[in-house]
Amino acid sequence: MALTYDDLHIYFTREEWSLLDPSQRRLYKDVMLETYRNLMVIGCYWESHQIEEHCQSDRRYGRHERSPAGEKPHEYAQCDKAFSYYGHLRKHERIQTREKPSEGFQHNKALACHSSLQIHKRTDTGEKPYKCNQCDKTFLKPRYRRLHERTHTGEKPYKCDQCGKAFAQHSTFYLHKRKHTGEKPYECNQCGKAFAQRRCLQIHKVTHTGEKPYKCNQCDKAYSQPSHLRIHKRTHSGEKPYKCNQCDKSFVSHSHLQSHEKIHTGDKPYKCNQCDKAFSQPRYLQIHERAHTGKKSHECNECGKAFAQHSTLRLHKRTHTGEKPYECNQCGKAFAQSSHLQIHKVIHTGEKLYKCNQCDKAFSQQSHLQVHKRTHTGEKPYKCNQCDKAYSQHNGLIIHTRTHTGEKPYECNQCGKAFAHYSILQYHRKNHTKETQRM
Incomplete structure (x- = not known):
């Protein structure tokens, strides 16, 4: 046998x-x-x-060896x-x-x-007699319980001699070593791409089939991986289990938390090869690079306006539909973008999480802190391509370019006079108010 x-x-x-x-x-x-x-x-x-x-x-x-010459x-x-x-x-x-x-x-x-027979019987009965004394989890074998207990003790006996990283389980340690050796034993039979782990190959195979078997039971969205569905479901439940230990902000996934933490560390490893700008995430670099190429491949089918990103087009379409899916749970005000809702919520809390490390000023938005920091550094990244003037804020550059183009988008609804700046229009309107009061 x-x-x-x-x-x-x-x-x-x-x-x-x-x-x-x-x-x-x-x-x-x-x-x-x-x-x-x-x-x-x-x-x-x-x-x-x-x-x-x-x-x-x-x-x-x-x-697995077969007898020679097809012998049976x-x-x-x-x-x-x-x-x-x-x-x-x-x-x-x-x-x-x-x-x-x-x-x-x-x-x-x-x-x-005999212990082996007893363990074997449990696979049929589902009995798990080995209980963790720190939580309610139970296990089929004492070995499984020992491995689990390391999550409580933090014990990591398997240490990599190349990078010093330690692991609780030998199997995880074994997989980690492939990062150093470059070993990728699991190969896709359709495109030849190789992977260090079997599960990564299984995930990759779905890209060939296009299959999305994991469906949300609250909306029509479907996913190729159960982990993606699990993260998506948190948008319905509001659960954000990954919390930043520096500002208490929470996130639906660990990857989102990792990206956020770079705000505090200032780490920007992704650098543009055409200018000196650097970014904390690769997708931000990709978006920035389009500013050099000027490529806008995503076009609105209602007004013809084009955008460099599909996400920006999706947000733009809401200006046509009037859709505002993000609602404040304190005052009921609704917004077209999640970021606008987050900014609005600060009105209720008055919280200012983003503090300047050079002075005592604090801000409710990270973008406001970035602009403020330029008052210390003197940085003016927004340069006019027609003259030598530069500005610390993008809005300043937009206003300046109107001196070259002659554009005056702000028009008085009482006399028809137009202005390049909204502030000048407001000042102009006061003149009409004074005239009315005199009469």
């Missing part, structure tokens, strides 16, 4: 079994065979010739069929005799006490 993963699953998870090399697998199978022999000694009857046949077969052919040495005595693998012969015998794999074991009291 050939031993497979199914015979050893009470000792290993499938992931752990896949990480073993052939020599380690053979070692563990030999240990299992020895265990079965010991069971016979304590009162368990098992057809001993099967054990001997397996040992001989395993030594001669190995677990394993013959079934009751019919003319022959097989290359001993395991295939045993499977055929079971089909003919309707033998179940568990048959051959005669349970008695001595065997019932």
Whole structure:
């Protein structure tokens, strides 16, 4: 009888079994065979010739080796069929005799006490007798409980000798080492792309099928990965489990928190190769690079206005539809953009989370803090392409360019006079008010 993963699953998870090399697998199978022999000694009857046949077969052919030149040495005595693998012969015998794999074991009291049998029985009953003494979680084996307990103790016994990173589980440590070696054993059979982990390959395969089996039960959205659906569901529940320990802001995903934390550290690793600007996230760099190319591939089908980003087009379309999906839960005011709602909420709280590290000033918005910092540095990143003037704020540059174009977008609704600046229009309107009061 050939031993497979199914015979050893009470000792290993499938992931752990896949990480073993052939020599380690053979070692563990030999240990299992020895265990079965010991069971016979304590009162368990098992057809001993099967054990001997397996040992001989395993030594001669190995677990997966086929006999040379297509030879089929394993013959079934009751019919003319022959097989290359001993395991295939045993499977055929079971089909003919309707033998179940568990048959051959005669349970008695001595065997019932054997730990391996007890663990195996629990896979059928679902019993998990090993309970964590710090939380309510239970486990099938004490080994699983020990691994779990490390989440409470913080114990990480497996340390990488190349980067110093430590891990609680050997399997995670084993996968980490591939980052240093560059090993990628899991290859896509459609495009040849390789991955360090099997689950990454499974996720990648969905890009070929386009399948999105994970559907939200509250809206029509569907996702290719369960983790993406889980994050999406938080937009309905309002749950934000990832909290910043510097400003108490919370996020729906760990990646969003990591991006946010760069605001506090000032880390901007993504640099533009055409100017000196740097960004905390790659997508911000991609957006910025379009300012150099001038490419605007996303066009509104109602007014023809074009945008560099699809997300900006989506927001623009709300100016046509009047859609305002983000509502304040304190005053009921609604907004077209989530960022506008967040800015509005500060009116109710009065909170100013963004503090200047050079003076005592604080701001409710991070963009306001960035503009303020330029008063200390003297930085003027917004330069006019027609003259030498530069400005610390983008709005200042827009107003200045009107001196070149002659554009006057602000028109008085009483006399029709137009102005380049909104502030000048407001001042002009006061003249009409004074005239009315005189009359």
